[in-house]
Each structure stands twice: as structure tokens, then as C-alpha cells.
Amino acid sequence: MRAASGKTSAIPVVPADVLALEKRLAAYLPQEQILRVRRAYEIGAQAHSGQTRKSGEPYITHPVAVAGILVDLGVDAETIIAAILHDTLEDTLLSREELEHEFGAAVAEMVDGVTKLDKVQFKSRQEAAAESFRKMLLAMARDLRVILIKLADRLHNMRTIGSMAIDSRRRIARETLDIYAPIAQRLGMNQFKAELQDLGFRALYPDRHRIIEARIKNVLGNRREAMGKIEMACSARLDHEKLAHRIVSRIKSPYSIYTKMREDRKTFAQVMDVYGFRVVVPQVMNCYHALGAVHGLYKPLDTRFRDFIAIPKANGYQSLHTVLFGPFGAPIEIQIRTEDMDTVAERGVAAHWVYKNDGSAVNSAQNRAREWVAGLVDAQTRESSSIDFLENVKVDLFPDEVYLFTPKGRILALPRNASALDFAYAVHTDVGDHAVAARIDTKLAPLRTRLSSGQTVEIITAPSAVPSPQWLEYVVSSKARTAIRHFLKHLQHEDAVELGHRMLDRALDARNISFDSIPTDVLDRFVLDNKFKRLEELLADIALGNRMPDQVARQLLEMQGDLAHTHQPRAHEKILISGAERGVLSFARCCYPIPGDAIVGYLSAGKGVVVHRAECPNVADYRKTPERLVAMDWDANVQGDYRAQLRVESDNKPGVLATVAAAIAEADSNIENVEYKELDNQYATLLFTIEVRNTQHFDAVVRRVQRAIVVHGAYRHP
Template sequence: MEVVPAKKLTDVVDDGSVPPYVQALEDRVGAYLPREQVLRIRRAFLIGAAAHDGQTRKSGEPYITHPVAVAQVLAELGLDAETIIAAILHDTLEDTKLARDELAGEFGETVAELVDGVTKLDKMRFSSRQEADAESFRKMLLAMARDLRVILIKLSDRLHNMRTLGAKDGESRRRIARETLEIYAPIAQRLGMNKFKAELQDLGFKALYPDRHRIIGERIRAALGNRREAMAKIEMALEGRLAAEKIPGRAVSRIKSAWSIYSKMRGEHKSFAQLMDVYGFRVITDSAMHCYMALGAVHGLYKPVDARFKDFIAIPKGNGYQSLHTVLLGPFGAPIEIQIRTSEMESVAERGVAAHWAYKSDSGPANSAQARAREWLSALADSQANTPSAAEFLENVKIDLFPDEVYLFTPRGEIFSLPRNATALDFAYAVHTDVGDHAVAARVDKKLVPLRTRLISGQQVEIITAPSAVPNPAWLEAVVTGKARTAIRQYLKHLQHEDAVDFGHRMLDRALDARGLSLDSVPAAALDRFLDDAKLKRLEELLSEIALGNRFADQVATQLVALLGPREGSHPQAPPEHNAEKIRISGAERGVLSFGNCCHPLPGDEIVGFLSSGKGIVVHRVECPNVVEFRKTPERIVAIEWDRDVQGDYRAELRIEVLNRPGVLATVAAAIADAGSNIENVEYIERDSTAATLLFAIEVKDRKHLADVMRRVRRTGVVSGVYRHPL
């Protein structure tokens, strides 16, 4: 009996006829690609249609219409054949029986990698939907770092999905719209693809807030109806001035989008009228030199507004965007926003990395945008290598997608672009991780400033370092860039590991000491056997696990003694002695120690430690009400005490009863400050016409310092009682 081989999806035959939407795609790509490439694209459609046969979209249309529409979006950008083919087949690996090796065999490894780059991770398991989305997003960005065409396919896929979002249910529409506004539109902007960004924002706004979108749209149309004549006059005046100066160019009026108006109304607390009371125009000319000449011409026509000029031609934005921006006082008493650029700059501004696509070419403005995009993606790839959590990585990416940037100079004249609200510490990490890790201060325009200082475009920044300086947890609140945040967290995790190893060593030694042993006296063979049984690679892992509360020192000590076997005169299973020496803490072990918010222990207090799994040791005062509950699990109790030399500042709370009269709060605050204490927070607990009770959160060095603060507060004459809180 003859065995007939199974028919493959790639065994399709071209009968010469294709649906009209495929013919439209072929006509578009045929305008810039050779015939043989158009035929490859047709074959991709035939294989894709066979693979998706029987599948439909929510709208009821055949599923293949979606990937072909995505390919059409990319064809409008003039993308190469491999990108168009990958777009047509971008859902086949996930949703059909088409295998990757078949795909690679038919169209080449590059197409297979592009399709793989945009394939979702639905089959993988994650602890939450948010983490699944973040992990999928991380994979996409790493694929982007290898080949920029991946994100062009992904953005085109998202754009077509947004155009056809009406078929989805309400909850899905809102989720997809929010993701589009938070992630995909900012990515399009970061890559300089402003046309994509604008449509994604408009569609996302319409899906997420349909009523707001409709109302603002109606008001924009009404406002434009009242100003068309005025805009036409300004346009004619601009073009007339260019002609008089013999500068080739044209002027085009610009209309703000509903989303940009809504965002500014919300973010800048402005009314609709304030935002629409601005005329926007774009002047397009043929060279950078004529851009500057056009700037002079329009400044001669209308008076410029001081400090509102920006030169993004000499200093392009991080996404390759180039233009001159200026604001003029118009003839109708309203500001006129003018953008001046060349037609080539206009193309890059609209399409970013996709403009004049020449993959891996070495010249041209479009390639400049691609180079900047690759630099950004390469930095993201480095960041993710040091960020184990997908959700944390996604958070860092969102931070890096700020739409506004500041441009800063080193003393040598190098330019760095950072997100809005970036600080001197962000700048330090942008220069180099080692510079950030050892930064102590900065000179901004030659003036000494703290690292937390926010920077403004055009400033010259110099970072002052010291070999002994190291990051601290408070730095995380002083940075906005993903690179700085990742580097600081990486250092703190390393610090926590070192502290945990040291503290775990002390805890295990204490437990072994109660059994007449020390860690150094345990034979290497017995220790290796224990580590092997516990599936740990090194002793440091065991010690860290003990300090972080994942293992108990007493149990480990008992197991180690048991491995050694009975020894003469010893009691291997004897419990720890109650008078065993306590572990001393200096406060420098912040990587493994935290201090209970329920009782705020201070140096000088009698204290006890409680092991919290995965977090380490939480320090409490012995008289803390929670300690009674903790003693029900004695294996988690750690006997600790303060060392003679204690470091750092510690949070304490004071309950202060005062006379309710003007100036009391300032008087008490001044007394606390005079005692050398920093106030973190203050709130009223109770208040009536004659008296009030205040709760101050302050920083002190120890019990003695706290007592000094309380004495000074009592002497103010406006206080009837001062108590440490909680009592």
C-alpha cells in the first residue's frame, strides 16, 4: 500500500487570483519593490490564508484580513519585502499549525526571527496577568533591540487592532486602549513616529473616554469655525514674508489633537479656551540654512516671545526629531506657535525610524533616527539583564518613555538627553554607572548643588565623586530614569546579600556556640554534604537564607551537629541556652535589618529581632505589644542588642499636646529643629477650640537625642504634654 505524505501548509498553489485587499497591497508594494519580491509577498498571503483557514475575527471577517491590513500599513511606510512578509505571517506561529522551520525554509531565517519577535507568550505561565503582559512586553523590546523592524510590525498590528476595536466588548476595549496610551503611543513617539503616535492616541482616547473625546472634538470644530479666516490671513502673511526674503517654503496651519488638549487640560490645569487660544503653523523649506533664514523672517513679521525658542536642528531630540520652535505674538492678540523644518525633517518627524527606510544604511536623517532608536533599545537590553522582575522592567521602560526631554552638557561639550524632571543623579548614571554609584554632589553651571537637584535644558553639569560614596535606598526617590533606578537597585541587592551573609554567619555561629561548636569547627565534608542535601551551591547562600528568614539558625545547627555524629561528652540535640550571647547590631546592616513601624525602636532601647520570611530581621522594642504574639513562634525570635557604636538616624514619633493658638506649630517645629532633629511629617490627631494633639514623625540618633528633643519642646511654654508614640 502506497503511503501518501501529509500535505503541508506550504504546498499551496498560486492560481493567479487574489482578493481585492491583497491586490491593493500588491499595487502599493509594486510601486517600490521588484516583481520577484511582490510574488514572494503573494506567496506569504497564500500560506498565511491556508494556515488561518477557518479562523475569523470578532467582526466575523476571515482572520487573514487582519495581517494583510497590518502589511498594508507597513507598505504605506515603504518597508522592505521581509517586513511585509513577516507582517502577513505574524500570528501563524502562535495561532496555526505552521512550524517555525517551515517558515524559515520558505522565507528565510530573518523572516522567521521577525515573526518570532512579535509572537505573544500566551502559552507561558506567570503569577499574574500584569506580569504576563510585562514579560511579553520585555520579549518584544529585546526582539526590537535585535531588529528594529519587529516594533514596526508590532505598532502596525496595534494600529489596525485599534482601528477595528469596536468589535471587542467594553472591558477589553478599555484595557487595550489604556495599554495603547500608556505603552504603544509613547513607544511610537520615542521612535519619532509622530503620525502613528497621533492616531494611536486619538483611537485610544476615543475608546477609553468616548464622551470626553466627543465633547472636546465638538469644541475643537466649533473653535476652528470661528478662526478659519484669521488662520488663513496668518498663513498668507507667513508665506508672503518668505517670498519677500526669497526663501523657498510653504506655511501650513496645525490643529491640536483632542488627546493633547485633554492631557494639557488635566496636567497643566488649563481651560479649553486657554489651550485653543493659540495658533499653530509649520513652515516647510528645503535646507537647514533656509530654516534659520525663515526663523529670522518670521521674527521680523511678528514679535517673538522671550525664552520660547528651541533649536532641535543643532541639538536633535533623542528620537532624531529636528525642527526650530518659536512662539510669536500674533496680530489677533493670541500667541502663534511656529515649527520650521525641511521636508526631509518633516518626513522623519512623521515616520521616525521608518522614514526613507534603508535598513542598516550608514547615512541620512532617517538612519540617524534609527541609530538613536537602536542606542535606546540597547540600553534597555542592558537594563533588563540586571532586572529579574518583568514588572519592574516594564516600570523602568514606562519611566524612559517620558514625552518631554531636557538636553544637558558635560564640561567637555558632550550632549545628554534625559527625561523631564531628571536630577543630577540621573545625569551621573547617564554618564556611567560607576560615576553614579560614587556621586556625592554636582556642579550645575559651575555652582555646587545637591544630587537631588532637577535639571533644566541647556545646563552644564559636572558630577563630583568620592571613592567612599555608595548608593543608598533614598536615592530611588531622587531619580526618574530606568538606568539609574536599575543600577541603584542592583547595588542595594548586592549590599543586602553581603549584609545577609555576614548576619547569617553570626546567627549560625550563635546557634552552634550553644551546642559547643562554631562554624569554623564544622568539617568541610559535613558542610558540603549539608549544602548538597539542601540543594545549595555555596555556604554564602545558606547564610543569606538564614538572615532573610527562609531557614532557621537553630534548625540548621541541629542538622549540622547530627551530621557530625555523637561526640564524647556532648549533647547534639540540646536546645540553645537562654543565656547565649546576643547578636550586636550597629544599624549599618540596613540590607538585612528593618525597624518596626509599630514601635520605632531606637539605639538605647531593649530590642528583639523577628525573622520575617524573605525580608530578614525586623527589629522591635521588647515592650512592643506585637512581641507577645511573636513569642508564639520562638524559632523566629533573634536575640539582638545595640552595639556600642551605632550609625545613622532613626525614625521616632512624638505625641505633643499643645494650646490651640496661632504660631504654636511653628514654635514646636523650631524647638525640634534646634535640637538637631529633622521633621519627616506632622499631623493633627485631635483639635478643638482650646487644645490640639499633634503627631510628629522625626529623625533622631538614639534615646538620649530623643530625650533632648522632648526637653526642648517642653520648654516652649505652649505645650502641656510630650510623649513618645506609641507609649
């Protein structure tokens, strides 16, 4: 009998955990809603009947516990019902239609959103996890309550992870630290984030967690008296100012200490050498009043003040942060906020269900979360690979951010180390695609310039400007990276189709027949037989090195019965490089070919044509597979800049690098990289990677460099 058919038998005894859940719900839900929750439990218990967890407990105890976690957030009855039923579509015979009939479309949609993908075949476990994550984010876009259920589900699984095998524990813990804890932080849910991080760290590195936790307890025991004196002094000053307040001492978690020790290369003592307090006051103006009061008590560090009330963080977090010189030789970190801000700081988007008012802090968290999720939806439509999408989202989950202004005063939050190009894409994708430069605090700057909080940025655009592969080296935000990759993939496909057409045409021409003379029905049959959707896909596959043009030409002639042309092929005409094929051609880094060099192409599977100098030592090995060699030359009107390497032998003394770099710049060349190859007390050998237009331009650079007094020789390398 199906659980939601309306004929379920009554559950004779209601377990204690369900009764406790209903008692807590009674604090804020009407009785009729609690009866709906009881109905959800009855259906879920029957659907999961006979199923157990790894610990041996009945499976239904898990969804009930997930619902219990959500009750602390004060969520609505629909969310509680969906939490109790969140695994039924995946693990039981219950159907979505039955759920919708019993509890409505919203509950069915949430349960479906939480359900993992288990019927799709993936190439790897990594891809399956990425696709599941992708679906969860799209479900979030429809209803943010989905992520609350998902986070509560992960939190309870982490609380009970001890029954899992060691390998599973480590995999789940790593996923929790990499994905779920950062999502909780990005949504402002710091209570969830802190516990997920602590449980993940404990499961992944149990010994490290145990040692750090023991040392924290030891340090706090020694410092309890000092912390008490600081708290009393702050409280007395606030009382003197007639400010209602409460003060909470802040203690760093084992995971936050571990990450600071690892990333900042600090010792445990250095990380813990800080006293932390949170001051909570009734109203926003009280925050600034309290700030003045504590600054009057202890001297502030002027470079360590941050106003996240005027400029909230991307997840809606608001607070004043200041660092003071303390009386015990250690700095005092103080956060000052209102009660509403404190609730939002701990619960983030979930504060919406606690406060039913129009408080700005609550609305800020909600709106910013929705904007972020909307951005993810836009990004996923551009990414064909779930793994690429997941990697891009990870970038957005880093907690450190910079806050920037548009010329009209709009505030944009970007990840740490964001460039002016990231800012351009944050304004709008079209602005990013056509960006050429930036004005940072009214000063002209290149797009690769890294930005700092507080700067005003204006983007200069040009209709002719388009993204280039080098742009991927400048950006850190997922929106910018996704947009650039989408443009380049489209460009690469067009270039690949055009180059593949030329390669197949040359292969057919070598057999005294043209591409245009192949009957359409023969081409259509070949495309169908080889499981391509369109002819363009076949041509792109040739350009990407996955099919040999000679082999395709021979098969096409065999299909049309033109066997006379399958023998005695004549020499191929060379394919000319114009500089417009950058999306599909690449230039070998073993020999750095530039216009003017004799060249040859090599078809590398998945990479397309890699261009080498004809004299490159690697070409001798490539000649063992002649079907992969492509006869190539430079077009008379070849365009663009190409990388080359310049070896410079010089004196070893201060100022040499600057002198040589100036000479290269005077020759109208750009330096991409420089490294010292050899060094002694008297002489130095430097290797520059530079950009030149052709061999004549390279020779002009060499002549300019050789004029420098400190230079003994300049040569092309290798």
C-alpha cells in the same frame, strides 16, 4: 501538508487586498521582490487556512493589512514578508526552520522577534504581558524592523477592536496608551503615536472621546476665518522674504486635549485657546530666516522659544518652536522645520527606509533609537523581574524631557524632574555608583537636586561612595533606578547571607552545638531536600524571615541523628547590630528604635528582621509567636544615622518652623520630614522626623530645641 515544504498548491484567486498591496509595492520594489511577497502570502494563507478573526473574516486578512500599513513607510521586502508571516510561528504548524529555508535568516529572526511568548507559565497575566514586552524589546535590539511590525500589528488590531468583548477592548486599549503609543513617540513615529492614542482613547472612554471630538468640530467651525487670516498673513510675510514654504494648521487631538485638561487642570476652552501652525521650508538656514520673519509679524513670548534643531529631542525630533501674541487675543504656536525634519517628525526611525541618504535628521533618529534600545538591553540584564523591568521602561517613555550639558559640551536628554544623580548614571554607571555631589553651572549642589534644561552639570565622585536605598527616592530615569536596585539587591543578598549565618549559629548554639560542627554532607542533603541551589540561599532565606532559624537548627540535628540536642534549648545569645546590616534589616516606623534603646527583632516573612523598641506596644502581640522573635542588641561600635521622631510644642506664629529647624541643624541633625499635628490660634504641635546617631545625640537635639524661646516642650515621639 506543511505550508513551507515547497509543495503548496497554487492559490487560485488572489484577493483584492493582496493585489492592491502588490500595486503599491511596485512603486518602489523590483518585480522579483514582489514575487517573494506573493510567495509569503501563499504560504501564510495556507498556514492560517481555516482560522478566522473575531469579526469572522479569514485570519490572513490581518497580516496582509499589517503589511499594508508598513508599505506607507516604504520598508524593504524582508519587513513586508515578515509582517505577512508574523503570527505563523505562534498560531500555525509552520516552523522557524521552514521560514528560514524559504525566506532567509533575517525574516525568520524578525518573525520570531514579533512572536509572543505562549509556552511559558507565568504567575499572572500582568507578568506574561511584561515578559512578552521584554522579549519584544530584546528583538528590537537585534533588528529595529521588529518594532515597526509590532506597532503596525497593534495599530491594525486597534482599528478593528470593535469586534472584541468589552473587557478585552479596555485591557488592550489601556496597554496601547501605556506602552505602544509611548514607544511610537520615543521612536519619533508621531503618525503611529497619534492614531494609537486616538483609537486607544476611543476604546477606553468612548463617551469622553465622542464629546470632546464634537466640541473640537464646533470650535474649529467658529475659528476657521481667524485661522485663515493668520495663515495668509504668515504666508505673505514669508513670500516677502522670498522663502519657499508650506504652512499647515495644527489641530489638537481628542486624547491630547483630554490629557491636558486632566493633568494641567485646564478647561476645554483654555486648552483650545491656541492657534497652531507648522511652517516647512527647504533648508536649515531657512528655518532661522523664517523664525525672524514671523517674529517681525507678531511679537514673540520670550520664555516660550525652543530650539530643537541645535539640541534635538531624544527621539531625533528637530524643529524650532515659538509662541506669538496673535491678533485675536489668543497665542499662536508655530513650529518651523525642513522637509527632512518633517518626515522624521512623522515617521521617526521609519524615515530610514524612506530616505536612502545620509541626512543628519534621519541618522539622528536612527542613532538615538539604537542608543535607547541598547540601554534597555543593559537594563534587562540587571532586572530579574519582568514586571520591574517594564515599570522602569515606562519611566523612559514619558515625553517630557530636560536637555543638559556635560562640562565638555556633550548633550544628554533625561526625563522631566531628573536629578543630578540621574545625570551621573546617564554619563556612566560607574560615575553614578560613586557619585557624592554635583556642580550645576559651577555651583556645588547635592545629588538630589532637580535639573532644568540648559544647565551644565559636573559629577563629583569618590572611590568609597556607594549607592544607598535613599537614592531610589531621588532618581526618575530607568537606567539610574535599575543600576541602584541591582547594587542594593547584591548588597542585600550578601547581608542576608551573613545575618542568616549568625541567626542559625545562635539557634544551634542554644542547643549546645556550633554551626561549624554540622557535617558537610548533612548540610548538603538539607539544602538539596529543600530545593536550594547553594547553602547561601538557605541562609538568606532565614534572614528574610521565610524560615525560622530554630526550626532549621532542629531539622539539621534530627538529620544527623543528634536528638540529644533537640530538647531543653537554652537562652539565645543576642545578635548585635553594627549598622552594616541595612540591606536586610529594617527599623520599625511605629517606634523608631535608635542605638541606646532596648530592642527586639521580629522575623517578618519576605521582609526579614524588623527591629522594634522593646517597649513598643506592638511587641506584646509579637510575643504570641515567640519563634519569630529575635534577641537583639546594639554593637558597642554601632555606626550610622537612624530615624527618630521629635514632638515639639510651640507658639503658633511666623518664623517658628525656621527657628526650630535651625536648632535641630545646630545640633548636627538632619530633618527628613515635618508635619503639623495640632494647630490653634495660640499654640502649635509639630512632629519632626530627624536623623540621629544614638539616644545621647537625640537628647542633645532636644536640649538645643528647648532653648528656643518659642518652644514650650520637646519630647521623643511616640
